[in-house]
Amino acid sequence: MRKFGFMLLSLVFLAFAVSGCGPSNELKIGVSAPLTGDISALGQSTKNAALLAQEEINAAGGIKLGDKSYTVKLIIEDDENKPESTATVFQKLINQDKVLAIIGSQSSKCSNAGAPIAESAKVAQISPWSTNPNVTKDRNYVFRACFIDPFQGKAVAIFAKDKLNAKTAAVLYDVASDYNKGIAEVFRDEFTKAGGQIVAFETYMTKDTDFSAQLTKIKGTNPDILFLPNYFNEVPLQIQQALKLGLTAKILGSDGWDNPELIKMGGSAMEGTYFSNHYSPDIDRSASKDFIAKYQKKYNIMPDAAAALTYDSCYLLFKAIEKAGKADPTAIRDAIAATKNFSGVTGDISYDGSGDPVKGAVIIKIENGKFVFDSAVNP
C-alpha cells in the first residue's frame, strides 16, 4: 500500500514536470478570474469575453510574429476573488505555464495581490476592471483597461451634488476591500469639496449580510443620498434592507454594480437608482455594437462592463504582441506602454507614462429593470 502511494506521488510529480511543455506555435497568455467565490458571476463574464477574443483571433489566423503565425492560447485560472489565491494563480501562470503576459484579476484587492509577482517576474499584467489607484502605482509592468477611482468617485459626487441637488450624503461600504474603501473615501472628499455634507460614513466587512444596524443609524441622519460603492452581490441586499427600514434617500453606486445579477437579485428595489460605469450599450459606437452583438449571439446574455473591459484587454495585448514582434515579455510590456488611441469597446485607450488610461465614465440609471444611459462624464 505504501509502495503504491509513493508510485502515485511520483506520477503526480511527473505530470507536473511534463505539463510545462507545449507546442511551439502557441502564445500562452494567463487569465486570472474569480470563477468561483462571491463574485463568480463576474468571473463567468470574464471567461466568456476572453474565450470570445481567443476564438476570434485564432479564427483570423492568430498573431503573426515575423513570418510565422502563432495561435493564442489562454490559460484561465480561478482566483476565487481572494488575494491569497490570486497570488498562487500568478505564481503558477508565470513559473509553470511561462505565460507571456497576464490579464486580470478583476477586483482591486486581487489585482493588487498579483501585481508584485508580475512586477518582479517582469511579466506584463493588464487588469480589466480594477479601478483602485494603488494597483498600478509605482509599478512598470502593471496596466489597466479602465479609469481609476479618484475619477469615478468625483464623477458620482458631482452628479449627486449638481444633478440630484443633494446637500447631505451617507456612505456604507466594505472596509475590508480595497476597491470599496478607496472609492468611498474619494466620494467623501469630493462631495465635501463641492459643498455637500457627509452625515454618516459607515462600514461593514466582506460577507456580512445584515446591514440593518448601520442602515438604521444612517436613517437617523436623514441623508439626501445613500452612496453604496460595493459589489453587485451585496448591493441588492443593502437596498432591500434600507427600504424595509423606511429609508427614503436617493441611492447611488459605482461600477461594482454592473452585472446582470444585480437586477436578478434586487428586482424592483433597484428602480430609480444610479451608478457610474465604464460604458453603456446605449452609446452609439461601432466597436461596442459589434462586441455586444457577438457576445449576445454566443452567450445569449448582455455583456457587463467587466466582459467589455476583458475583451478590450485581450485585444490590447494581442496588438501589443504583434507590435513587439517577438514572444518576449519585456518587449510586450514596452509595446503595451506605447499604446496610443487603441479603439476599444469601452472607449479609446492611450497610455501616457503610467499604467492608467485616460477614459471617460457614464452614469447609468436603472429603469424598468434595465440599465439606461443617463449622462457621460469626461475627464
Next chain:
Amino acid sequence: MEIIIQQLLNAAQLGAVYALIALGYTMVYGILRMINFAHGDIFMVGAFIGFLLATTVNMPLVLMMPLTMLLTAFVGIAIERVAYRKLRDANRMSLVITALGVGIFLENFVRMVVGPQTRQIPAQLPDKILTFGSGLVVTEDKLLIILISLALMTILWLFTNKTLMGTAMRAVADNADVIPLMGINLNRVIAVTFAIGSALAAAGGIFYGQAYSIDPYMGIDLGWKAFIAAVIGGIGSIEGAVLGSFMLAGVEVFTVAYLSSNLKNGIAFGLLILLLLIWPSGIMGKPMIKKV
C-alpha cells in the same frame, strides 16, 4: 428613542437566527460532549433546501418550512449515522476533525449542485411596512421571524422538560454511560438530538434567506458566531444558548449604532472574552472537568 427600538428589533431578528443555530451546537455538545463543527453547514444546507423548494416547485412557506425542517433533520441523522457514530468512542479530536471534514464536504457539494452565487429565498412572509409613532418602521416579516423563532424555542424547551424523550436526552447529557442500563436506546436519543438540532438550524436558514441572503459558504461565519454564542451562554445549556445569542447580536448591533461599525467584531468579541473570564463555563453552563 425610535432609533433605539429599531436597533433593538434589528438585534432581536439577528439574535433569533443565531439562537436557532446555537441550539444545535449546545444540544449535541450536551449529549455527546462533541462540538459539531459541521452544524453551521447543516444550517446552510437547510437554507438551500428551502430555497430549492421555494424556487423550483413554488412551495408556499407553510408547507416549505416544515418540509425543509424534516428533510434537514434527515441530513443531520444521516451525518451522525455515517460520519460520527463509529467514532463515538474514539478520541474527541478525531470527531472534531471529522466534523470539519463533513462541513467542507457540504459546502462544496452545495456549491457544485446549485452554484456559488449569492441568492435569496423568495420573500413569502408578508413584508408590509408598519409605521409606529414618529418614525419607528418595522416590516411584518421582521416581527414574524422573531415571534416564530421564539415559539420554536419554547416548543423545544417544553419538549426537553416535559416529554419522556426529553427526559431521556437530559439523562444522556447527565451520564451517558449508565443510560443503556436503564433500558434507554442511546442511538435513538442521539439521532433525535441531531434531528431536532438540524431542523431548528433549517428554520434559521429559511429566515436568514428571507431576511438576508444565502450562499454555500454562509455557514462558516454564522456557524462560528452561533458557536461562540453557545459558549458564552454555557455550552450544553439550552437557555444559555438562547441568552448568549441575543447578547451577541445585541452587542454587535449596539456597537455599530453607538460606537463604530469598524469596531463591530473587535468590541463584540472582546466583550465576550471578558465575560468568559468572569464565567469560564459560560453564563448558564455547569463547570465540567473533561477534555474536548
